[in-house]
Amino acid sequence: MPREISVEPIVAAFAGAPVRNGLRNRLYLAVRQAILSGRLPAGAELPSSRSLARELGVARNTVLRAYELLLAEGYLEGRGGSGTFVSERIRAPQGTMTEGAGGNGQVAVSARGKTLLAHAASSRLQGGAFMPGIPDVSHFPFAVWRRILGRYLRPEQRHLAQYGYGGYGPLKTVLAQYLGMTRMMSCTPQQVVIVNGTHQAVDLIARVLADVGDRAWMEDPGYWGARNVLQAAGLEVVAQPVDGEGLAIRPEERERPPRLIFVSPSCQYPTGAVMSLGRRLDLLEYAERHGSWVIEDDYDNEMRFHSQPIASLFGLSRSQRVIYVGTFSKVLFPGLRLAYLVVPPSLAEAFTVANAELYREGRLPEQAALAEFIDDGHFSAHIRRMRPLYRERLETLRELLSGELGTAVSFLGGHAGLHLTVQFAEPLDDVAIAASALNEGVICRPLSRYSLEASTRRSGMVLGFAPVPVERMRRPVEILLRAIGAHRRPSGQGAGG
């Protein structure tokens, strides 16, 4: 074997190596690259650390440390104390590992990955007029939250810093009590499962109770997020229309019972319909007869403006076919990422185990802080503080819009929640209207986008009034009105297709 001492390839590679991360790393990468590209062939002897250091103008120690790493990883080998050599066992791959061959350019996302991406609707923008589904966090008592949370981030509470299993007991107890008081839900703490959001709740339900290919009924129009999560979990999502009484199951679909039925009965999202008692009883009877599970999404029940919270579907189901999903995102702050399920007693163990297995629980300090926050009355106080503010914003928005648009619009819901749904009398292109408004910095969600099927599609907008103080509402409303105006046909011409 020729005893050539190869300096030149290393010097060249070093010149081209990334400078960002320190000299030792840079030299390591250079030598490695030279080896893998074959320019430093297997068995070649490397220069001594002293001579290479001199050649590159770096400290000898830098070279020694780089060599050590390459030796440890098998790129280099020593031979009885005399010299350092490129390992004999390196096969320089043909063409694969050459410098700059950055990837084969093929993006091989899976079929279900493609579907997920195609339907993805989470917004990059997360605030301002009129983003629906987000609260006004400027009034959140951060100082109180910080103080309480801080009590659980201490050495004496270090047991809370480990993985969790089955959630934090006192939080589940507080929640069970709270739900008993406000939703007539009779449940034990064991039936409460803490998760990090509604999406995870729906995903967990789909994994535990449904198999790939099972059918799931979704309200249509309905919450896009739940639809996407159910689809991503491999379920076949079937749209069911919604009317003034809530979910209105198509007669022909009743012959094809689903595994899961997703409803928001207290305040249908986005139409605001409250599921009537007759429909509730019918749904529960149907679910029991066919072994379907009902997912009750109770996302905004704290923010009711004109009445008491409506008793839950969960509490009405004697045969316990309902999984209740609640969240703190709208009442506290969305970034907290805390939500919960209430499951029938027979499923409590299964959901607890599955939750821990799929997601590895934790965040006990936050759960403990939330339990104390609720127990000490801060939760109720915050809701009481926000409710009149939100009601005022809702009413202001409604007045400003109806003042200008009159009978060109009607309003759906508006009795609860952080959004106002506007339906256009004419079938305007609400997607184009939303795009125009977005150009001027105002977010609104086209109502048509909430529908899977054309037959349930309505033209309108879902507007989040919560983040907009009344004194700052005029301007974004003007932008909205301009966008609508730009897409309305002059009166006298037909609405057209």
Add this chain to the structure above:
Amino acid sequence: MPREISVEPIVAAFAGAPVRNGLRNRLYLAVRQAILSGRLPAGAELPSSRSLARELGVARNTVLRAYELLLAEGYLEGRGGSGTFVSERIRAPQGTMTEGAGGNGQVAVSARGKTLLAHAASSRLQGGAFMPGIPDVSHFPFAVWRRILGRYLRPEQRHLAQYGYGGYGPLKTVLAQYLGMTRMMSCTPQQVVIVNGTHQAVDLIARVLADVGDRAWMEDPGYWGARNVLQAAGLEVVAQPVDGEGLAIRPEERERPPRLIFVSPSCQYPTGAVMSLGRRLDLLEYAERHGSWVIEDDYDNEMRFHSQPIASLFGLSRSQRVIYVGTFSKVLFPGLRLAYLVVPPSLAEAFTVANAELYREGRLPEQAALAEFIDDGHFSAHIRRMRPLYRERLETLRELLSGELGTAVSFLGGHAGLHLTVQFAEPLDDVAIAASALNEGVICRPLSRYSLEASTRRSGMVLGFAPVPVERMRRPVEILLRAIGAHRRPSGQGAGG
């Protein structure tokens, strides 16, 4: 219609209704139950609020409020101002909704739910000797963390309280720099995806890059958690054995390329093998040729006791077939639930969108706190503080065991990570040994349980030394030795099947 005023059914139901949640709720539930069971038939007139209050011994207001709720929900209806009646539209379901019919007793978990539950291995117990995979959190600088986190839970930082999208920029930047320095990984912040744990990372990868029924190779023995998550995501998990050089793909399996290959090359879990350079190059070449994706689980690279961190597989892959997964659970505290992926540039957008869509991001205050914690040097300081402590515990445990057991055991790994893997020279029943130890309060994981296939199964134990200070190690070791002793055959007798 008979004008009977029905007091008796209400009084009876009230007596039996849950007392926990206030009188108004109790009465509401009682009347509702009486209606749904048919004891208060459709059209029946209810007693006046005054007379019912007198009958039950409650305030008239309580009755009025209960009636209001029942009216609002459709159980009762008024008739022109004179009297309150059970709604005509209530069909009392036959036998379905009767009191006490608590569920049909059938637990209908799905097939994949059953599989998940059957293989679930997350432990209810989360601490103490010798729970593997958890750090000693008693030395974590909670005061520093609390202070830094508190800076981001303030009104002036309220934009951090909203939903996230694409993670917190400065954290991704800090991570990209850190990985460049310590793992020779050249990546941009855009390639970093923040998730809430390794399980979620693997789940995300499986959903974006693989379809149901696709094949995934797992090291065997290997990390049960990743195996279960991959199976739960619908993949067919195929075990590949591990030897002293890491993953050793069976020759016949090479004909059946998988979509995903899960490896822990820096420190194979649980055997501790470091994947040799030759195997690394072979794996990357194979992955590129067949379009497989390699998941690199780098769970414990900070805790190396005898050498520099080993350069990542990710950094070695010119064709970018590696998804790198790292976590803070072992270095900070597991309950924090923060981890990350580093994906090839071509997949950065897809993973960002999918992550937001499936899980709805948030926790920006924690991410901001972590970025500052790392930037200000607390992260490195904590690692430097813990490393000698952990090394001492590792060595103490090894000495205590080898001192008693001698050649009856050999040790695998021990050069990195928070666990020591002990292999028994004889094929002892390690599951029984673990059960005996657990009876006396000591946790150890049977090594055999880490293997899917009998052919790779080894008898031994995986011991987490991290939570055990050296001065408290003797007692749990004694318990362990007792448990082992109880299951060893006297010398001279064959090891048997």
